[in-house]
Amino acid sequence: MKRFLLLFAAGICGVAIGIMLHCSFMVVKAGGCLMLPDIEPEQRVIVSCLARNIDKGDIVALYPDYFNLESEGSIVFRRVIAAEGDRLTLDWDMETLSDRDNQLQQVVVERSEVIGKAIVY
Secondary structure (H helix, E strand, O other): OHHHHHHHHHHHHHHHHHHHHHHHEEEEEOOOOOOOOOOOOOOEEEEEOOOOOOOOOOEEEEOOOOOOOOOOOOOEEEEEEEEEOOEEEEEEEHHHOOOOOOOEEEEEEEHHHEEEEEEEO
């Protein structure tokens, strides 16, 4: 009986750890070449969904709801230029938005809009 209870407890712990890992990290396939040379097109990137210590220079993942650049539901990666309070300033290549100017622009987003921080790329 003790052996059964130990196996049952070990199984419950294993399932709980699996659920925690599944909810904490996600693997995202990068699309496009805007983050070269850090992230190659079609490269798989591990994103930490729980990382909230986002600083200048970090790469973050987010849904581009306000630009609709990629297909619906896609995830983009951008580099953080500045992190102040609940707002992040990101590099955003405007060449993808309009062909008339090739300059690098900045976009300010709330931390709540960020899916997570790219930790392995």
